[in-house]
Amino acid sequence: MRQFYIAAYDIGDHRRRSAALALVRAYATGGQKSVHEVFLSPAERGELLHGMALALDEQRDRFLLLRLDTSARCHTLGKASPPADPDFFYVG
Numbered sequence: 001m002r003q004f005y006i007a008a009y010d011i012g013d014h015r016r017r018s019a020a021l022a023l024v025r026a027y028a029t030g031g032q033k034s035v036h037e038v039f040l041s042p043a044e045r046g047e048l049l050h051g052m053a054l055a056l057d058e059q060r061d062r063f064l065l066l067r068l069d070t071s072a073r074c075h076t077l078g079k080a081s082p083p084a085d086p087d088f089f090y091v092g
Contacts, residue, residue: 002039003067007048009034010062019055019064023048 007024011017011034021034027048028036040048045065052063 001043003041004069005038005045006064006068007031007036007038007068008064009056011056012060013057016055016061017055020052020061023036023051023055041042053060 007028009017009020009024011020017034024031024036024038026037027040027044029039039046046086049065054062
């Protein structure tokens, strides 16, 4: 079963930021700039964390993966739609 997470990063170097963006977008279902909505299985969570550990400089960069409660009420603004785990997911 997949859990809902918010993945956010703060990276100063353009090359590392591009690598982090590509890695997170491989799992993202939504988001903007450096904050993304992701649904992850335990294995996918491990892959994402491992990939980020390899891509980032732990002295200069920051990465946050925050698990959210999917049973909590979701508030959206404007034309936004609430996050939803898709029926299938292609990582590649």
